[in-house]
Amino acid sequence: MKLPLAFFSTVCVLSGCTTANPVIQQQIDDLTACQKVEGLLQSYPSQFNALKMAKVSNKFMDVWQAKYHLVGDACQISQVTTGSNYQCQKVYSQATEAVSSYQQAVSIIASCLDMKQWHKTESLINGVHRATFSAPLQPEITVLSASTLAKVSQSWQTSVTVGTAQPSK
Structure with a gap:
């Protein structure tokens, strides 16, 4: 590698x-x-x-x-005062596609990490799927799947973020 x-x-x-x-x-x-x-x-x-x-x-x-x-083909790097992150996301027309993509990403990431050192937390709150992988002295890896804020037509997205979490809005 x-x-x-x-x-x-x-x-x-x-x-x-x-x-x-x-x-x-x-x-x-x-x-x-x-x-x-x-x-x-x-x-x-x-x-x-x-x-x-x-x-x-x-x-x-x-x-x-x-x-x-x-990861994917729509990635960006963000930097705020608390750190930086690399984030990729993909938008889907169906919720089932986004959830399937989320599950696949979580499975792949878990298979790549030494789960004796990394800790995974997963939640489903108000239709938002979130899995966070964390380990001492390592950046967080977060996989998120939720509906978008698109007003024209309903859509869903799955994102993968490596690094510091974005500030809450």
């Missing part, structure tokens, strides 16, 4: 990492799910710097488009 991440980091440094590279993205896509989870955990201490691309700032936080999507 270290070879693909080392290769990714080396190529990123040499190329200046100004734009996403389809060859590197394909190599990332070819990694196993567990290699991707491990890569995100290893990238957390650097605030996912190797994965940052276009930045958008506001008075509350900085957000970067993710250069490479280690």
Whole structure:
């Protein structure tokens, strides 16, 4: 697993990492799910710097488009005063699809982590499915599935977040 991440980091440094590279993205896509989870955990201490691309700032936080999507294909990196996170989400037209995606993500993440060191909490409150994986000195991994706030048509989303939780709204 270290070879693909080392290769990714080396190529990123040499190329200046100004734009996403389809060859590197394909190599990332070819990694196993567990290699991707491990890569995100290893990238957390650097605030996912190797994965940052276009930045958008506001008075509350900085957000970067993710250069490479280690999970899904709609990822971003957020940074607030309490830390940073890497988040990917997917929207579904049916609640059953979102819940199935949530269950699959929770299962994959649990299979990748040493559950003797990691603790999983899971809840279902008001139709919101949430699983949180935590371990000492590690970033949290949260999988969430819920209805969106879309007003035109009902939709649901599943998201995976690695890192510091976003501030409550």
